[in-house]
Amino acid sequence: MKNYISKALELERIKVTRGEKQEQKGQCGILEFETTDNINRNDNEKVKFCRFPPLVSALKGKCSSFHFPGHNRGQAAPSSLTQLIGERPFLHDLPELPELDNLFAPEGPILEAQKQAAELFGASETWFLVGGSTCGVQAAIMATCLPGDTLILPRNSHISAVSAMVLSGAAPKYIFPEYDPRWDIAAGITPSQASTMVEEAIKELEMEGRKPAAVLVISPSYHGICSDINAISKLCHNNKIPIIVDEAHGAHFGFHPQLPISALAQGADLVVQSTHKVLCSLTQSSMLHVSGNIVDREKICRCLQTLQSSSPSYLLLASLDAARAQLSDNHGTIFNQAIELAVEAKSVIDKIPGITLIDIPDFPKFPAIDPLRVTVGVWHLGISGFEADNILYRDFGVVSELVGTQSITFAFNLGTKREHVLRLISGLKCLSATFLPADGSVIRLVDLEYLAVFDDINMVLSPRDAFFARKRTVSIEESLGEICGELICPYPPGIPALIPGEVITERALQYLLHVKSKGATISGAADRFLSSLVVCDVDGEA
Numbered sequence: 001m002k003n004y005i006s007k008a009l010e011l012e013r014i015k016v017t018r019g020e021k022q023e024q025k026g027q028c029g030i031l032e033f034e035t036t037d038n039i040n041r042n043d044n045e046k047v048k049f050c051r052f053p054p055l056v057s058a059l060k061g062k063c064s065s066f067h068f069p070g071h072n073r074g075q076a077a078p079s080s081l082t083q084l085i086g087e088r089p090f091l092h093d094l095p096e097l098p099e100l101d102n103l104f105a106p107e108g109p110i111l112e113a114q115k116q117a118a119e120l121f122g123a124s125e126t127w128f129l130v131g132g133s134t135c136g137v138q139a140a141i142m143a144t145c146l147p148g149d150t151l152i153l154p155r156n157s158h159i160s161a162v163s164a165m166v167l168s169g170a171a172p173k174y175i176f177p178e179y180d181p182r183w184d185i186a187a188g189i190t191p192s193q194a195s196t197m198v199e200e201a202i203k204e205l206e207m208e209g210r211k212p213a214a215v216l217v218i219s220p221s222y223h224g225i226c227s228d229i230n231a232i233s234k235l236c237h238n239n240k241i242p243i244i245v246d247e248a249h250g251a252h253f254g255f256h257p258q259l260p261i262s263a264l265a266q267g268a269d270l271v272v273q274s275t276h277k278v279l280c281s282l283t284q285s286s287m288l289h290v291s292g293n294i295v296d297r298e299k300i301c302r303c304l305q306t307l308q309s310s311s312p313s314y315l316l317l318a319s320l321d322a323a324r325a326q327l328s329d330n331h332g333t334i335f336n337q338a339i340e341l342a343v344e345a346k347s348v349i350d351k352i353p354g355i356t357l358i359d360i361p362d363f364p365k366f367p368a369i370d371p372l373r374v375t376v377g378v379w380h381l382g383i384s385g386f387e388a389d390n391i392l393y394r395d396f397g398v399v400s401e402l403v404g405t406q407s408i409t410f411a412f413n414l415g416t417k418r419e420h421v422l423r424l425i426s427g428l429k430c431l432s433a434t435f436l437p438a439d440g441s442v443i444r445l446v447d448l449e450y451l452a453v454f455d456d457i458n459m460v461l462s463p464r465d466a467f468f469a470r471k472r473t474v475s476i477e478e479s480l481g482e483i484c485g486e487l488i489c490p491y492p493p494g495i496p497a498l499i500p501g502e503v504i505t506e507r508a509l510q511y512l513l514h515v516k517s518k519g520a521t522i523s524g525a526a527d528r529f530l531s532s533l534v535v536c537d538v539d540g541e542a
Helices: 002-017 036-041 054-058 079-083 111-119 134-143 157-166 191-206 230-240 299-309 314-329 338-351 384-395 417-436 461-469 506-516
Strands: 024-026 029-031 125-129 150-154 171-176 214-218 243-246 270-273 284-289 373-377 405-410 473-477 489-491 520-525 534-535
Touching: 036 373, 036 506, 054 111, 054 314, 054 384, 111 284, 125 299, 125 314, 134 157, 134 214, 134 243, 134 270, 134 284, 134 299, 134 506, 150 157, 150 191, 157 461, 157 473, 191 214, 191 243, 230 243, 284 299, 299 338, 338 373, 338 417, 384 417, 489 506, 506 520
Parallel strands: 150 171, 150 214, 214 243, 243 270
Antiparallel strands: 024 029, 125 284, 270 284, 373 405, 473 534, 489 520
């Protein structure tokens, strides 16, 4: 046996010494990953495609493992979890082994997978993210904004944009999105809004010899409402300002004639997509795309290496590669069934008494609404969205994506089945039959005097300075006039009422208490009951 092992090792040594290419034979035949020399030599050649995505194929090898993680490819996986998901996920839960490439200096399967993704989505370059779109938004802002720079962004930006300003030291210049009090939701940014704000910011900064460092736009919104990225991109580029688009909810755009146009196709410079939302990668996996050369790619790489884990999950990375391949293999037709089901569902729901559907006429200033987002209003029934959602879940087993005071949003996707749609329709018909007032009267659940869009913001500290300032907790009554030390955002409508560094106003407090009484979830507050708030102690030191 000892001689056999010695001979085997010697053969392996000779094989490596001769520099023979490693071949991995599987169901797709022989896979060859390009070396650095080949990549440089064939830089302009089209990437070779294989029946199996490159990263998925790279995970298929077997060996004797003397490396992390401790479960050793499932050999010691916790039984409580294997009983739920089996052992196979652990088999492919691997670290950065040489044959699996390096996320931060890719030259093998990761590089090839990212190149194929860039080609499919129409980007100059694409990076895989294992920290979700949060990581992508942070990297995009850090790559474009220096300490003291101004970032133009909508007030209803994701919390990742605020944390990015903490990391980068940028200061915000807010655009207030269109707000519909009937639906109690924030829509998006119109070109006229963007134009006004960009021009104002330029005028304010030109005296100092500076200009806005970047403009961030959210499109689509959580409800699927799209902003006019094309018009905003032209405006930004005319002023040599990069535009970042948080397209977390629109990774599927452009892959069906009935879907909206993607942000990359409309001239965006940096686009962040949550591949795990409507597409089919694993939760927490996303992509960051860059187009053109207005943003320094090396700086993007440095930011991503700063933000992402040095031990990325190869299951997440491979799922991004697989989701790309799934989309590529069925380009143009993959969403046929999902869109057909969504259109059929809307046609039936529109006829249910007391139920209202969001459509383009509700937001005429915006170019498109994602047909796979179905948002229904229930205010004619005299109940809140929260009450309706509880009934749908309890009695019909229907789980929604987003609940509001006035509405519920349902996300249709590639896995949506007709039986799911029939169950949803049955639940909505039951709500109508149970709660629609016999006399046709309407009960409004949101008072128009309480608007979520505030135009009296007084920012005393930048988000970064507020983050590092000493904090103290005061009662909500004592908080009036203090500097807010936490980001407080009610859902719906998803527009922060208070952001760290801003003076707490009576209007903001009244609004927060009002929407909380209507059932809204208050995100970011240390005290979820809102009996107290965290404020900055401007006289103290960090």
